[in-house]
Amino acid sequence: MTHELTAPRLASASSKETASGGGWWRDAVIYQVYVRSFADSDGDGIGDLQGVRARLPHLARLGVDAVWLTPFYVSPQADGGYDVADYRAVDPLFGDLSDADELVRSAHALGLRVIVDVVPNHTSERHPWFREALADPAAGARDRYHFRPGRGPGGELPPNDWESVFGGPAWSRTSDGAWYLHLFAPEQPDLNWEHPEVAEEFSSVLRFWLDLGVDGFRIDVAHGMVKAPGMPDIGRGAQATLIGTEPLPFFDQDGVHEIHRSWRRLLDSYEGPRIGVAEAWAPTSERLALYVRPDEMHQAFNFRFLNCPWDTSAMRTVIDESLAATASVGATTTWVLSNHDVVRQVTRYGGGARGLARARAAALLMLALPGSAYLYQGEELGLPEVADLPDGLRQDPAFLRSAGQDGLRDGCRIPLPWSGERPPYGFGPAGSWLPQPADWAPLSVAAQTGDPHSTLELYRAALELRRALPGLGSPDAGPLTWLPAPEGVLLFTRPGFACTLNSRSEPLELPAPGRPVLSSAPVETDGRTVLLPPDSCTWWAL
Known part of the structure; x- marks a missing residue:
């Protein structure tokens, strides 16, 4: 798709906002780029910002409205970049700040908005704040995190029974005997949002990227920044299985909403509009809807739809409850079928020809529903989950722990096939950080382009029709x-x-x-x- 054809799309979205009093995000289709697996420009086998920029025409031709980039900040990469050591700098793995600036400008020239990840629940253990906290226990630097004395005669037991989402205890002990909270990996200490410096720092971080021109933020663990007073025990194990189904003292606490209100005020102070997207797990559709009240976030991922089985009764129930809940607060529903943390839907729906047929059908169902939709890179190609990665190549931190997530998230993060008959299928000049299957040549962008029966052309046609037919997608139709x-x-x-x-x-x-x-x-x-x-x-x- 040419620049001349795509540039007016940004203008038309703005005109729509003016005419309807709504916003571009209300029926937008947003494409998630997992940066390290999208496209590699320098031959190190890892996707980077220049690689993303070079492949933006694919997204323009696909017909999406915006792109969401996973974290590309300075990070030790203990959890794929969701352990941030510097929120204002680009990790050399992915380029530098000028690459980020050029990517945003290039996307805007193609009519694509840009959403970037922000990770406010925790930092990297190598963040200057946490290094300071470890170096000087008496300096007060630990107040920015959750440090607690242990239980038991010698403080040898964790402060409570909370478990990491990745498995194992949610507490680790320092060399001086104190314990710190990490709801994810030990390399990801949780921030204490009751400390005023934390809120001040993240307001500054958001302004930094808004000033660079990004159109919004996907807020990682948007439900997790506030913990229940006293951090009470839960009293049972396998706590990761309760997320999004039952109340938990470390997730979805009412206090998170004041943080989101303050961020909404900040976003609204910029010309745009700029949006906030909550990655929020809540026990009910009604609780999830609280994140998208008029003075909070613009969108919240509907994970109940993602987790829905291939059953029309369950689908209808989730659709009805989701639409009713968001309508009750004057918002629209944000539908999603996949992301970088879940098994790809082709495999989730049974794998093989049947799984692909169901995934194609689910995509059309999702894109027909009123509201916004998120696509995860590769779903437009019908990629399956790669389940046979050798253990020695896996990098998911949950893989090394137990009783948390399944630890197999690497299978949905395999680098994309763009062209060619053998790996790396045009992903980059050399290999790829995770191996691509030897039978992916027919699934590449080049192989599927022009084939009227391909999944890629189905997505392209669907997004074109979604723009053309008023009854498709638009919540106001x-x-x-x-x-x-x-x-x-x-x-x-x-x-x-x-x-x-x-x-x-x-x-x-x-x-x-x-x-x-x-x-x-x-x-x-x-x-x-x-x-x-x-x-x-x-x-x-x-």
Whole structure:
């Protein structure tokens, strides 16, 4: 897609804001770039900012509205960059500050907005603040973190029973006998947001990147910055399995909302608008909706939709509850099927041909729903999870611990295939930091481009239609209305548009709701009836 064709898209989004009183993010499609696995410009096998910049035309042609970049800040990389040592500098692995500036400018020239990660729940253990805290226990520097004495006669037991999301205790002991909290890896000490210097520092960090021109922030662990008073015991193990399903004293505390309100005021002080996106795990849709009240964040990922099984009853329940919850606070729902922390949907839905068929259908369902949608790099190619990585190559910190996350997140972070018949498939001049499968050549961008049956062309067509049909995506186009359908089938309409999803393993004949405009699998219709393929989704013009 040429610059001339894409540049007006940014202007049209702004015009839409003016006309509707809404914002560009309300129905935006935003593409997540996992920087180290997107494109490598210098041949070290690790993706970088110049590589992202060179591949921006792919995103423009795909038809997304914005790009979200995972952390590229100075970091020891104990957790893929989510352990930040300097929030205002680019890690040499990924380039330098001028590369970040040029990437933002290039994206804007193509009509793409840029969202960057910010990691406020914890720092790296090599952050100057934590180094100071370890060096001088009496200086008060430890107040910026959660240092506590241990329990037991000699303080040899952790202060409470909290567990790390990655497995094992959420506390580590220093050489002088004190314990510090880390809800993730020991290299990621949690910040104490009751200390005024923490809030002041992050306001400064946000302004630094806003001044550089970014359009917003994805807020990592947006639900975690405030802990329950007294840090009470939970009284049970396997706590990582409770996240997003039950109340926990270290997540989703009411106090986080005042932090988000202060950030919203900061964002609103900039011309833009600039947005905040909460990575928030909450036990209910209603609790999640609190993060997107009018004076808080603009978006919050809907992980209930991501975790929904291939079951139309469960899907409808999640869709209805999600739309109702966000509508109650005047916000729109943000749909997501994958990211850098979860098994890719092709594999999650069963793998092989069936998993791919279901993933294609789920994508069309998601893109038909009112609100915004996030795509994770490679899902537009139909990439599966890589489950057979040798243990010695894995870098997920949870892999080395137990009873937390599954520790296999590396499988969704394999570098992208761009072109060619063998690894690294155009990812860069040499190899790649994680090995790519030998059978990925047919999945590359080049191989799928121009193939009308490919997953890439399905996504391109879907995003083009999403812009063209008012009933697609836009939360302001009118209500979503469910129509009666057989078991295993979803059928809903919006003004001028209908969507059918057949989750069954066999084809099903139904009255045709309109004229088919796009389907995840070939449909047969005589204008009066339609034979819906198994595991498929179809869009209809009314």
